Amino acid sequence: MKFDEDTYIDLLLYILSRSYNKPNIGKTVLCTLLYFIDFNYYEQYGRLLTKETYMKSKKGIKPKHFSRITQELIDRNQLFLRKEPYYNRTIHRYRLAVIPQVKFDSDAAAIIDSSLEKLSHNNATSISKYARNDPPCHIARLGEKIDCRYVLLRNREYSTRKLKVKNK
Secondary structure, eight states: OOOOHHHHHHHHHHHHHHTTTOTTOSHHHHHHHHHHHHHHHHHHHSSOSSOOOEEEETTEEEETTHHHHHHHHHHTTSEEEEEEEETTEEEEEEEESSOOOOOOOHHHHHHHHHHHHHHTTOOHHHHHHHHHTSHHHHHSOTTSBOOGGGGGGOOTTTOOOOOOOOOO
């Protein structure tokens, strides 16, 4: 499974463009949103949208390529990073230098938009707490890769599958 850098960049820029006015979107929330979008896509279609590798850490979920990609975007003047006060902490806020023209197919767009609608209001503490109980993240040990196949163990709170119930 080869990392899809172009889709990853598009997804990152899309998330930032959709959440530009939300004061809670810092590095932790952004990384966790990337995780949920990829894993929700896997749950529906059997593959990760970006083919990113996600690791479980003490501070939450760490996408393997996040630091390198964001630094490249900063170097190309597509993104800039500001460290801002957020309550009694410092938030690492990524801002777009230009509005991207990103398009996803309808299947991907539906997963992305529903994931953002459900989760983008969370701050770093609440989204990290929520993610810790998602079966793929819950099963992984600290420092280990989070296995996307465990999305099949999700309960109703986390699952994105639409269960079909037959009327008798």
